[in-house]
Amino acid sequence: MEERERWKRRSDFIFASIGAAIGLGNVWRFPYVTYQYGGGAFLIPYFVALITAGIPLVMLELGVGRIFQAGAPQAFARIRKKLEWIGWLALLAVMIIFLYYSVIMGWVWNYLYYSLKLSWGADPKAFFYNNFLKLSSGPGTLGAINWAIVIGLALSWLWSYNYLRRGTKSISKEIYWTVTIPWMILVIMVIRGLTLPGAVKGLNYYLTPNFKALLNTGPWLAAYGQVFFSLSLAMGSLIIYSSYLPKESDIANNAFIISLADAGTAFFAGFAVFSTLGYLAQTMGLEVPNVISSGFGLAFITYPTAISKMPFAAPFFGVIFFVLLLTLSIDSQISQVEPFAAGFMDKWKFARKKVLPVVVLFGFLGGLFFTTQGGYYWIDIFDYFTCSFVLTFVGLMEAVIVGYVFKASRMREYINEVSEIKIGKWWDICVKFITPIILGFSFIWELKKVVTKGYGDYPRWTTNVGFALVLLLLVLSIVLMSIKGKEEQ
Numbered sequence: 001m002e003e004r005e006r007w008k009r010r011s012d013f014i015f016a017s018i019g020a021a022i023g024l025g026n027v028w029r030f031p032y033v034t035y036q037y038g039g040g041a042f043l044i045p046y047f048v049a050l051i052t053a054g055i056p057l058v059m060l061e062l063g064v065g066r067i068f069q070a071g072a073p074q075a076f077a078r079i080r081k082k083l084e085w086i087g088w089l090a091l092l093a094v095m096i097i098f099l100y101y102s103v104i105m106g107w108v109w110n111y112l113y114y115s116l117k118l119s120w121g122a123d124p125k126a127f128f129y130n131n132f133l134k135l136s137s138g139p140g141t142l143g144a145i146n147w148a149i150v151i152g153l154a155l156s157w158l159w160s161y162n163y164l165r166r167g168t169k170s171i172s173k174e175i176y177w178t179v180t181i182p183w184m185i186l187v188i189m190v191i192r193g194l195t196l197p198g199a200v201k202g203l204n205y206y207l208t209p210n211f212k213a214l215l216n217t218g219p220w221l222a223a224y225g226q227v228f229f230s231l232s233l234a235m236g237s238l239i240i241y242s243s244y245l246p247k248e249s250d251i252a253n254n255a256f257i258i259s260l261a262d263a264g265t266a267f268f269a270g271f272a273v274f275s276t277l278g279y280l281a282q283t284m285g286l287e288v289p290n291v292i293s294s295g296f297g298l299a300f301i302t303y304p305t306a307i308s309k310m311p312f313a314a315p316f317f318g319v320i321f322f323v324l325l326l327t328l329s330i331d332s333q334i335s336q337v338e339p340f341a342a343g344f345m346d347k348w349k350f351a352r353k354k355v356l357p358v359v360v361l362f363g364f365l366g367g368l369f370f371t372t373q374g375g376y377y378w379i380d381i382f383d384y385f386t387c388s389f390v391l392t393f394v395g396l397m398e399a400v401i402v403g404y405v406f407k408a409s410r411m412r413e414y415i416n417e418v419s420e421i422k423i424g425k426w427w428d429i430c431v432k433f434i435t436p437i438i439l440g441f442s443f444i445w446e447l448k449k450v451v452t453k454g455y456g457d458y459p460r461w462t463t464n465v466g467f468a469l470v471l472l473l474l475v476l477s478i479v480l481m482s483i484k485g486k487e488e489q
Contacts, residue, residue, distance in 0.1 A: 202278020
């Protein structure tokens with residue numbers, strides 16, 4: 001039997017886990033959600049959510065991977081055989097995510113090239129939707145494949161393959177570069193942003209809380225959602241990474257480092273984004289809340305607009321912004337592909353050199369659907385249904401399984417045995433009560449909303465497709481569980 005892969009150094013694991021957590025969501029989703037829910041008002045529920053759900057669930061997933069020495073499906077199967085499907089559901093959800101995530105990386109590759117000459121011109125919005133995406137009239141019209149995006153998609157998958165081809169050995173060689181480069185670029189962007197006229201206006205919006213907003217459920221649910229998805233929870237990433245740890249490796253301390261690094265990066269990135277939004281608001285004669293309209297718009301419309309208006313070295317700041325997005329996204333991409341591939345390696349003992357090329361080819365071919373002229377709409381639809389329903393459900397089940405089936409007290413005792421920082425019964429309360437209640441409420445809230453109103457401004461049939469996707473993933477997870485593994489044959 002082949003010996004399980006191991007991280008050579010603790011820092012390899014920490015950087016890989018930080019890379020999994022820190023992604024586009026820190027520079028793109030966090031600022032936009034903060035912006036959407038009133039700036040500073042959002043920061044209070046965000047940090048409450050980090051303490052009561054984020055850090056406890058990171059500990060939970062690190063503990064599960066470390067104890068059971070397997071990816072999500074086999075780890076849950078070792079708690080109870082009939083629970084294996086929960087792990088497969090997580091990996092199938094992450095499969096959907098890496099299919100469209102790699103396409104967004106393809107967009108970034110193109111914009112890195114465009115930034116050399118500021119090719120988006122005077123109207124970045126028209127350039128993004130009409131010239132670049134060549135957007136169709138709606139999700140029912142797929143249109144032609146955009147070959148420029150396909151080239152970016154191919155580059156993303158080639159990079160991912162090179163990153164993962166030797167497992168922990170190849171990850172350890174590249175992870176330090178792709179984690180530290182974004183931090184260095186963020187420092188440059190924050191310094192540049194703070195020196196722009198109007199920056200204070202943006203920072204005031206970012207840091208000044210509107211306490212009345214905290215009386216609504218919206219910011220609180222959004223905060224828990226942001227923490228949950230930013231830390232790559234319920235995706236199998238942290239479980240598989242921790243399964244490569246040597247025996248007696250620290251859990252609690254590592255969980256605090258990973259969680260705080262992720263939150264700190266998101267908070268710091270907010271200074272770069274909001275100072276730039278303040279500058280843009282001043283140059284356009286608008287108020288800060290009226291500058292952007294969507295998450296995609298922040299990265300591909302608002303920032304290019306601000307870059308074009310910079311008084312000097314605009315192409316330089318354009319290039320480093322999209323290098324930032326590329327280096328952030330590659331670590332997230334590999335943290336999605338690795339648990340998916342490892343699920344098959346763990347259960348059927350397939351060799352990495354056989355599984356990885358198949359996954360990479362499947363990812364590239366599957367991503368072609370999202371490179372069409374209507375692909376933009378389907379990225380939005382698939383992202384919503386996968387994250388809001390499948391991953392939320394998986395996270396809820398993880399907390400219930402560890403809290404009540406495996407027993408939270410038992411997991412806490414194990415974590416304390418191997419950790420420098422000892423955790424108390426507050427952890428049990430978070431895992432058994434707070435997290436399931438919040439995720440359960442969020443699931444029901446979103447379900448009621450989408451059943452009543454449909455999703456977004458799309459035709460009603462797209463909502464049916466979204467629910468069909470959720471059902472398909474559920475059925476496939478049960479099918480994969482039912483197929484006998486190598487050890488069962």
